[in-house]
Amino acid sequence: MSRDEVIDIPNTKEIEAYMHCNRCLTEIPLGESPESYARLSIGFTPIGIQVWCVRHDANILHVHFEGQRHPSNQTRQRQTGDPTLC
Numbered sequence: 001m002s003r004d005e006v007i008d009i010p011n012t013k014e015i016e017a018y019m020h021c022n023r024c025l026t027e028i029p030l031g032e033s034p035e036s037y038a039r040l041s042i043g044f045t046p047i048g049i050q051v052w053c054v055r056h057d058a059n060i061l062h063v064h065f066e067g068q069r070h071p072s073n074q075t076r077q078r079q080t081g082d083p084t085l086c
């Protein structure tokens with residue numbers, strides 16, 4: 001695949017399986033969902049990308065890109081009344 005090929009990467013919510021901190025899952029208060037209770041930091045590292053639980057200061061996932069670069073979509077959906085456009 002050449003760099004000029006267009007890859008369709010949607011900027012809509014396509015998550016099929018959430019990543020969770022196991023400790024957070026055992027502590028979810030009534031009325032909260034795993035998604036609403038999560039306090040995650042997600043970011044690039046020198047080797048790839050990492051998901052970190054802020055509440056428990058613990059690693060959830062660290063993916064090694066093995067030196068490869070991957071296409072991504074960093075745009076967001078435009079929302080009604082949103083004055084900023086991406």
Ligand SMILES: [Zn+2]
Pocket residue numbers: 021022023024053054055056057
């Ligand atoms: Zn946690």
